[in-house]
Amino acid sequence: MADIIQMTQLSPTMEEGLLVEWLVKEGDSVEVGDLIVEIETDKATMEMESYFDGTILKILVQADESVPIGGALAIIGEPDENIDDLLQEIKNQSGASVEPSESDEKSDAAEQKSDAKQEPKTETSKAEDTEIEDAPQAKTKAPSAPKKSKRKAGERVLSSPLARKIAEKHDLDLENIDGSGPGGRIIQRDVEEALERGTSAPKSAPKAATAPTAEDQRIKLTPMRKAVAQNTTEAWKIPAFMLTRKIRMDQLVAFRAQINDALKNQEDAPRISINDLIIKAVALALQEVPEVNVAFQNDSILQYGTTRIGIAVALDGGLITPVIENAEHKGLREIAVEVRELADRARNKRLKAEEYSNASFSISNLGMFDIDHFTAVLNPPGAAILAVGKSAPELVPADNDRGFTQQTTMHVTLTCDHRAIDGALGAQWLQALARYLETPATMLL
Numbered sequence: 001m002a003d004i005i006q007m008t009q010l011s012p013t014m015e016e017g018l019l020v021e022w023l024v025k026e027g028d029s030v031e032v033g034d035l036i037v038e039i040e041t042d043k044a045t046m047e048m049e050s051y052f053d054g055t056i057l058k059i060l061v062q063a064d065e066s067v068p069i070g071g072a073l074a075i076i077g078e079p080d081e082n083i084d085d086l087l088q089e090i091k092n093q094s095g096a097s098v099e100p101s102e103s104d105e106k107s108d109a110a111e112q113k114s115d116a117k118q119e120p121k122t123e124t125s126k127a128e129d130t131e132i133e134d135a136p137q138a139k140t141k142a143p144s145a146p147k148k149s150k151r152k153a154g155e156r157v158l159s160s161p162l163a164r165k166i167a168e169k170h171d172l173d174l175e176n177i178d179g180s181g182p183g184g185r186i187i188q189r190d191v192e193e194a195l196e197r198g199t200s201a202p203k204s205a206p207k208a209a210t211a212p213t214a215e216d217q218r219i220k221l222t223p224m225r226k227a228v229a230q231n232t233t234e235a236w237k238i239p240a241f242m243l244t245r246k247i248r249m250d251q252l253v254a255f256r257a258q259i260n261d262a263l264k265n266q267e268d269a270p271r272i273s274i275n276d277l278i279i280k281a282v283a284l285a286l287q288e289v290p291e292v293n294v295a296f297q298n299d300s301i302l303q304y305g306t307t308r309i310g311i312a313v314a315l316d317g318g319l320i321t322p323v324i325e326n327a328e329h330k331g332l333r334e335i336a337v338e339v340r341e342l343a344d345r346a347r348n349k350r351l352k353a354e355e356y357s358n359a360s361f362s363i364s365n366l367g368m369f370d371i372d373h374f375t376a377v378l379n380p381p382g383a384a385i386l387a388v389g390k391s392a393p394e395l396v397p398a399d400n401d402r403g404f405t406q407q408t409t410m411h412v413t414l415t416c417d418h419r420a421i422d423g424a425l426g427a428q429w430l431q432a433l434a435r436y437l438e439t440p441a442t443m444l445l
Contacts (some may be wrong), residue, residue: 002077002086003052007067010048011041011353013231016068018223019061020045028056030076037073042227043320043356045349055079060090066223159186166191224318235378239418242375245430248438249391249408252277255440259332270336275311275365278388279335280443281436283307283327286361289429293360295381296420302381310359310379311339313346320346321379323359367391373411383417384426386433 007017017039024036035047036056054076061073072090075083157174159167163186167174170191177194179186221229256272263269286293286307295302307328310321322342327335345351362379367390376387389411395404412433416426436443 002057002075002081002083003054004072004086004090005036005050005052005074005076007039007069007071007073008048009069010039010046011043012357013043013227014041014069014223016066016071016223017041018066019063019073021063022059023047024056026056026059030054030056040223040349042223043353044346044351050076052076057081057083058087157186158184163187163191170195222317224315224320228318231380232377235380238378238380240378240415241418241423241426242413242415243423243426243430244373244411244413245434247410247412247434249410252437252440253391253408263333270333270340272332272336274367274391275363275388276332276336276339277440277443278363278365278437279309279311279324279327279339280330280332281433281440282309282361282363282386284436284443285429285432287328288432289425291425292384292416292421292429294383294420295360296383296417301420304360308358308360310356310362310382311342312362312364312376312379313343315347315349320351320356321359321362322346322351322356361385363388367410373413375413376415378415378417383420384429385415387413387415
């Protein structure tokens with residue numbers, strides 16, 4: 001008996017998936033556990049495996065289409081098994097039109113025959129059924145006023161494969177056409193009548209010749225962009241406050257130079273970045289002031305026993321925070337290697353769910369983009385996030401009060417969930433962080 005392959009929840013926060021690529025084709029035999037399709041979730045691109053043995057009888061969703069969890073992706077069963085009833089069941093449940101199968105093509109043929117009975121038409125050959133020429137009336141008859149569709153705003157357009165093909169050939173927008181088929185489905189006759197009336201506006205109407213301008217574009221949200229929008233909207237509702245502090249960076253810059261000089265002759269040794277040192281200092285400060293390493297949970301506050309530091313990584317169309325665990329117990333070399341590996345996998349959308357989930361604290365560093373200071377939005381469940389600006393030279397009063405001296409400084413801003421962290425506690429944590437960064441040798445103790 002044939003089965004439906006459904007969209008699986010591949011990440012904890014996933015609500016729908018974007019189909020990237022099929023790894024099998026219709027007619028292929030697969031076994032339980034075989035990888036069959038690549039799905040882009042809200043966080044990563046992951047390969048989905050089959051939960052059935054059998055032959056791929058029908059692929060229902062193509063690349064760049066989004067499907068909710070539980071939505072039908074394909075049908076699997078025995079070779080040559082009749083799946084017409086299953087296809088109809090899927091259509092009834094989702095209201096979606098399935099791409100043409102053999103049964104769809106028969107339906108279109110019947111549709112054409114039915115149309116021929118209802119309206120006498122000039123004889124056409126079989127080849128002309130797939131290459132519809134402009135009807136003479138469309139060229140000579142003056143178009144009537146545009147007819148407004150009875151379809152509700154946002155309602156899905158149902159149409160037959162042949163109707164879609166004719167509309168695409170003539171650049172017609174199906175949104176403006178009412179369907180006379182079952183369930184309001186747009187069929188061939190509806191499109192041809194729209195052509196004769198001239199009531200269906202082209203998808204892109206020509207503009208009068210003017211100075212060259214760029215046209216507006218409507219960009220479809222990716223699953224990741226949708227997740228960012230949803231998560232930041234929820235996070236913005238949290239009562240939060242921000243604390244900004246200036247940190248002297250001269251000793252840290254010199255400390256980093258010494259470490260990298262010592263590593264330069266070691267094979268495969270990574271270069272230590274300022275960000276690696278900040279991660280280490282943040283982890284140690286969280287161990288020193290553990291009340292900041294927390295999550296608010298309605299009737300309680302969860303205080304984490306170890307650190308899970310999320311590092312914000314910018315991607316095309318979104319943002320993700322790979323997590324460094326137990327950084328307080330790791331050396332700088334280990335942190336540097338892990339950060340680069342996670343960031344590379346994040347940019348290629350190959351992170352596992354546990355590698356970007358449940359950060360207890362997050363860091364967002366925009367210093368490399370020449371940003372002086374900024375405020376970061378909380379990244380739940382963690383109750384705090386640190387925004388890091390660039391390091392830059394600054395003139396400050398000399399210690400002897402005679403003139404000025406140059407000093408490298410960096411601004412950091414701590415955003416706190418006020419339900420779990422108070423101002424004095426956040427300031428105490430920033431003091432600990434500044435001490436580790438301004439006297440970096442203490443990180444080795």
